[in-house]
Amino acid sequence: MSQVLVMGSVALDTIETPHGKQADILGGSATHAALSAGRLAPVRMVGVVGGDFPKEHLDMLRAQRVDPSGLEVVPGGLTFRWHGRYVGDLGSAETVSVQLNVLGSFQPKVPAPFASTPYVLLGNSSPDAQKSVLGQLRGPRFVLLDTMNLWIETARAGLMELLPRVDGLALNHGEALQLAGARTVAEAIRKILGMGVKTLFVKRGEHGATLATRDFQFSVPTFPTERVVDTTGAGDSFAGGVLGSLARDGAEQPDLRRAAIYGVVMGSLAIEEFGTRRLQNVSADEVEARARSVRELIAG
């Protein structure tokens, strides 16, 4: 079993949804992705937190097969905080407030023992931070880059420069249209593959996901959960599921389809509780049962 390296943000989130409000709970792109990948393979995490970051979170991560020793702790600093509010179908959040804190000056350092990790997620964070981590890796087998609308708008050049240098890109539906300047997913896929992206995962929320390479496309529905409590981290959990599956089951081209299935499975789990709770508590059997259910949804 290979290891997964996950870099990205670590946050204390305040989240309001029609199901209630939770203050200062564990969040961030690296956290969701690491806990998701950790269901399938051992994970190493790179990120930054402040001196205020609760030690219990570090203990929990270790108990969940996530090695947090790549989390830099800035003693006098404060952890990144995000406050978001969801309405209706929880399709997207309105940001109430953001305090970048220690994330604002984050210069990621990959610990020497982590540098040769074969499977790497450059989780949702600034293209500069992602580029820095990419430059510190030694011979990775598969690097997946995740991003969001913010970086497509504000750091497009840096993002475009990274695309041909990684093995895969994960985007949601709206972000794919935005990055490509396209009206349909079909058009977006063609244009993004033309940007030098070798493997593209387009996340379609409750409509599933599409995996696209120059050689083939594969569309998968998601597990149709009705328990949609908090969609924060769904995309990060998808990316974590993809990396965890590649690390556990292989990363040749046919394995990419299986990885997409674990992506939607982990995304569908993540949204069933606030924050990372569901990812922490899900059993291996539940994950495998859900993967089987997704396969049955497309069985002829």
Next chain:
Amino acid sequence: MSQVLVMGSVALDTIETPHGKQADILGGSATHAALSAGRLAPVRMVGVVGGDFPKEHLDMLRAQRVDPSGLEVVPGGLTFRWHGRYVGDLGSAETVSVQLNVLGSFQPKVPAPFASTPYVLLGNSSPDAQKSVLGQLRGPRFVLLDTMNLWIETARAGLMELLPRVDGLALNHGEALQLAGARTVAEAIRKILGMGVKTLFVKRGEHGATLATRDFQFSVPTFPTERVVDTTGAGDSFAGGVLGSLARDGAEQPDLRRAAIYGVVMGSLAIEEFGTRRLQNVSADEVEARARSVRELIAG
């Protein structure tokens, strides 16, 4: 090969999209559905038009394996007209104007030789008109009902009464949420099956479609066309593709999956030109090639 009966509206549409404007072109739910089903099986049409309805349209329908002899012609009346405008990704139209004309007092009459047609589409039209046609059928094998947000809002009781009396219901994503009062498709499917619907097709636009019964669900992506010129009639073409496939290939439970594939195939074709043009010109080989492409998108 069995026959398909299609009832619904026949219209002269004026349509504006980012690709241009077309005035008084052939449209209507029955027309799109009949031409779609006609690619797969012989079709009989029931509807109403005015004395202004161009004879060339009737000739075209006959040439396309659609028998229009169930179209009542009201000599002094005017054909139903709809003027719609699409913007952006053509996801939904803004209605500029509607003139019901002869459709306003439509009392559908199923010609005696049509009454025992085995496969029937109660196309998008008022639940009253659909109920009237249903009452005139003799021993149909599979009756599919299609509807829209207008009838869910304004004629819910009539619609609810029909649901347990037909074999299948086709709705788009938003309509499914609306009918069920649900936040997710998963919840909508459960609730709509609870209304006595035996077979449910949820159309997800460019994200494909889901077929649901009490025994199984099947999700299929659509053919990822980039030529999105006019989405009018996409849902009707989906329903026509379903019926055409059932009539041609069988209507046992495993055949429903194949029918869903022909639904998305015909929907993906319909949107590639204004009005019914693409449905009129597509070859049988193109239809089959597209069905194979859709199957490849979900092949493991």
